[in-house]
Amino acid sequence: MDYEEIIDRIIKSTGIDRKVLETKINAKIKELDNLVSRDGAAHIISNELSVSLIDSDASKDYANIENLVSGLRNVIVLGRAVDIYPITKYEKDGKELQVGALSLSDGTGFVRVVFWNDNIEIFKNIKEGDVLKVINAYVKENKFGKLELHVSFRTKIRINPEDVDSKSIPSASEVQRKNERIDLVEIKRDMNVRVLGIIVQVFKSNCFFNVCPECKKSVKMDNGIFMCASHGKVVPEKKMRVSFVLDDGTANIRCTSFGRDAEEVLGIATGEAVKLADKNEDSAFPVEQVKDVIIGAEVIIYGRTQFNTFSNSVEIITNKVIRNIDYERELGTLINEVQYGDKS
Ligand SMILES: [Zn+2]
Structure with missing residues (x-):
């Protein structure tokens, strides 16, 4: 696609005035110290204006x-x-x-x-x-x-x-379904909620449970054998579980995460956690290992509230956890990869 075609496409897609567009392109060339051709600058501008130039x-x-x-x-x-x-x-x-x-x-x-x-x-x-x-x-x-x-x-x-x-x-x-953004102070049982908060405590306990490899339902050991109600005797898979206290400034609440959510909270994949636990002969070791990093982490959680009769309080079972990532801490590797590595 040559310069005229690019210009044409941009004008058709955006209705931009040709003079304005060419001024933008010239400004881009200057901004990039004349290191970019007129075609190249037109490509950049089309990208900035979200105009498609490629067939994909x-x-x-x-x-x-x-x-x-x-x-x-x-x-x-x-x-x-x-x-x-x-x-x-x-x-x-x-x-x-x-x-x-x-x-x-x-x-x-x-x-x-x-x-x-x-x-x-x-x-x-x-x-x-x-x-x-x-x-x-x-x-x-x-x-x-x-x-x-x-x-x-x-x-x-x-x-x-x-x-x-x-x-x-x-x-x-x-997508967010009935999950509404809520302050913890207003939380009640049986709600679908979305909360932004800080993890202030993580409970050190066995962070694994066993599930049937077929139906992923939890299985218990009976006389040394794991039995699934639907699939009989199985060799179970390990899944992770973690409980923590979330504080959003208005109140705090106990939350429990399973599977992928637990991996996101702990910042550690299940396989890796199993190895850590085995090596240290402590099923709570993975939690202990990452505790200092997790406490103070900002997270957005989606989940359902339920009343825990044992603790006599409302808690959240998460169904999605997003840890707000501190990109600055990741910079060393990421920036280099984005700017240089991706050109391969
Ligand atoms: Zn099963």
């Missing part, structure tokens, strides 16, 4: 969020921005850097989409509830073992694309 835009070959795996490149994901987190700013080598992140859902799962400096302008244009077509992003596991979709210079983001029936993607409120 037309692709309907979407990856389901639940099927994403670390290391995938050039994936196309269609989903809805269900949570948008504030931009984090910091300095590195005297330069100001910014990171923005949002939670994207297509109904099959959630994935955090991470925007770095060069793409922060696009990020700022995204509102909660927008449908996003993310083209050519790459999938990366963060240090908590959670997958993230990273937006690189090659990625195109289409906001509310016209070729997509937005009704085919669950709305943000459907």
